Amino acid sequence: MTAASAGSVTTGKAPGRRLFGGSARKDARRRIGENPLIPYLFIAPHFIIFAIFILYPFFLGIWISVHDSSSLRDGPFVGFNQFLKVLNPSSIHFPRFWNAVWNTILFVFMSVPLLVGVGLFLATLLNQKLRGRNVFRAIYFVPWTLSVAVVGLTWWWMFNSNAGFIPLALKAVFGQSPNFLASNPWAWFTILISTLWWTIGFNTIIFLAGLQAISADLYEAASVDGANRWQQFKSITLPSLRPILLLVVTLQILASFQLVGQPQIITGGGPPSALGGETAPVLLHIYQTGFEGRREHSFAAAMALVVAAMMIVVSVINFRLFSSERS
Amino acid sequence: MTSALEQGLAKDQPTDLTLVGRRRGSGSRLGLIVLLVAIAVFFILPLALVLSASLKFQSEVFTDTSFIPRDPGLENYEALFSGNAEFVRWFMNSAIVAVVGTTLVLMLTSLSAYAFARIDFPLKGPLFGLLIVTLLLPGVMFLVPQVKIVGALGLYDSLPALMLPGLAGVFGLFFLRQFFLGLPLELEEAAYVDGANRLRTFVSVALPLALPALATLAVITFLAFWNDYLWPLIICQEQCTLPPGLKSLQRQFTGDPGLVMAGAVVAAIPVLLLYLVLQRYIVQSVASSGIKG
Numbered sequence: 313m314t315a316a317s318a319g320s321v322t323t324g325k326a327p328g329r330r331l332f333g334g335s336a337r338k339d340a341r342r343r344i345g346e347n348p349l350i351p352y353l354f355i356a357p358h359f360i361i362f363a364i365f366i367l368y369p370f371f372l373g374i375w376i377s378v379h380d381s382s383s384l385r386d387g388p389f390v391g392f393n394q395f396l397k398v399l400n401p402s403s404i405h406f407p408r409f410w411n412a413v414w415n416t417i418l419f420v421f422m423s424v425p426l427l428v429g430v431g432l433f434l435a436t437l438l439n440q441k442l443r444g445r446n447v448f449r450a451i452y453f454v455p456w457t458l459s460v461a462v463v464g465l466t467w468w469w470m471f472n473s474n475a476g477f478i479p480l481a482l483k484a485v486f487g488q489s490p491n492f493l494a495s496n497p498w499a500w501f502t503i504l505i506s507t508l509w510w511t512i513g514f515n516t517i518i519f520l521a522g523l524q525a526i527s528a529d530l531y532e533a534a535s536v537d538g539a540n541r542w543q544q545f546k547s548i549t550l551p552s553l554r555p556i557l558l559l560v561v562t563l564q565i566l567a568s569f570q571l572v573g574q575p576q577i578i579t580g581g582g583p584p585s586a587l588g589g590e591t592a593p594v595l596l597h598i599y600q601t602g603f604e605g606r607r608e609h610s611f612a613a614a615m616a617l618v619v620a621a622m623m624i625v626v627s628v629i630n631f632r633l634f635s636s637e638r639s
Numbered sequence: 640m641t642s643a644l645e646q647g648l649a650k651d652q653p654t655d656l657t658l659v660g661r662r663r664g665s666g667s668r669l670g671l672i673v674l675l676v677a678i679a680v681f682f683i684l685p686l687a688l689v690l691s692a693s694l695k696f697q698s699e700v701f702t703d704t705s706f707i708p709r710d711p712g713l714e715n716y717e718a719l720f721s722g723n724a725e726f727v728r729w730f731m732n733s734a735i736v737a738v739v740g741t742t743l744v745l746m747l748t749s750l751s752a753y754a755f756a757r758i759d760f761p762l763k764g765p766l767f768g769l770l771i772v773t774l775l776l777p778g779v780m781f782l783v784p785q786v787k788i789v790g791a792l793g794l795y796d797s798l799p800a801l802m803l804p805g806l807a808g809v810f811g812l813f814f815l816r817q818f819f820l821g822l823p824l825e826l827e828e829a830a831y832v833d834g835a836n837r838l839r840t841f842v843s844v845a846l847p848l849a850l851p852a853l854a855t856l857a858v859i860t861f862l863a864f865w866n867d868y869l870w871p872l873i874i875c876q877e878q879c880t881l882p883p884g885l886k887s888l889q890r891q892f893t894g895d896p897g898l899v900m901a902g903a904v905v906a907a908i909p910v911l912l913l914y915l916v917l918q919r920y921i922v923q924s925v926a927s928s929g930i931k932g
Binding site: 348354357362368373376440442446448454459468474475509514569598609617627 | 646651653675678679683684688692700701704746747748753754758766770773775776778779781782783785786803804807809831837862866872881882883886896899903906919
């Protein structure tokens, strides 16, 4: 959601201007004799909560990250020490943090092509004249409405080694089944499948809206020229979808970067490793550092800022791609 | 790009390729339907299996692996609702947080969005820019300071703590402002001429016109509150909602998956019912908010 809105910010004013511009009509936005405080009273209820829970935390987060605080005490100023814990290779915290970052990046690289590709495929299937296509679309979207806790428990049970559906089915067919939750690559597989099941409906409906906007005339012209289906897909569908593809890829990268609930519930971050788990993503590491055990708030806040910086860089790169796409 | 997408969304019809000489033979049509059904099974089967497990009591989940339980019963649900005071509290908290939170979000953001869309005032531009910029910032960087603030306000482990960060969100404000900007001015001007003040104009003219957008925002906000996982997990001890509750249920009853699955079903049913009733509408609103957001 984030990167896409950046584009709208700059153009956000245009419709308003057009509504009011030029005419001799009385401008409803300025009223003679109106108390000038009124607009501030309109925005105040939301803005006060915004100021306390978003604006102030932005600065407080930076302040916490240069101190040494836990849940028990507000510690002294320590400069960039919290950041050096994860940026200095000789620090004992370095390997564990970067292992978690690496796990996250691994998940991004596995999940983004999968979720974008399958989403496009499902949208193509649904973009056909067919009775009941809306029923299929509705079914594919069902898991998106669920909490990650429900999604996690569902697949934790599906892969349960004693009585889960998938191990049982594999044993019935092949006589054996891997222990999905305790060994890789199977543990990653469970996280990927659960994420696909949970969120693919979103990508699918965005792609479907994009496909529906492509004019049939283009396909007609191509087919008159003798282009086959694959050529049509390559020369018409993909170029027309390019901006939407970029949108979905950006949203998917940011969403995948924030992976936390699926491994926390399905694999517990395991299989265990000396570096804190083979499927433990960085958000889980931050959660465990800041909100479990010793609750090292400052260290967690510093790591969160490092991760946020990475996500912003990714957004900016994608946003650049968007802008060049538009011009 | 956005407008093209919106067209596709509004049209809600496949690109008609039957004129293009791509009419399929009945064989490949059947193949397509088989494929679509198989994919539908992939989406439904896990939920059906969760429901099935929830109807098997204690060791039955391991001894009776059939899809239709041999001895189905609601023992797990009874255990949760009559034997587990915690679970009942999670359920009630989820309901309160989702209903009250959604109502408050609608009130706060519609008021603010209306002012930003319809009234000129000093600092309007910078204030709006400030609000919007925060949409670009990753949520992870707010977690620790928000916890500190909740603690400083004495709200740790309370219902308001579960709602407040959601109430501060800016997405709804942005979404509603766009909608207000697209409404015609004439009716509000007429009300002004008739002597209605700003609040009156807002409540009796603009809000009724904005009902479709408010409904969209209500559905998305309700789902967001009901399904929220990480924030309540961080902030709650006793006063939890269902998603973090399910996680502690899983930890306490690892050996009793039937009971845990019953908990998952209880958390899923309200949103599934909502979806069943408003299905087409939810799909449209998620798509349009995804595009606009």
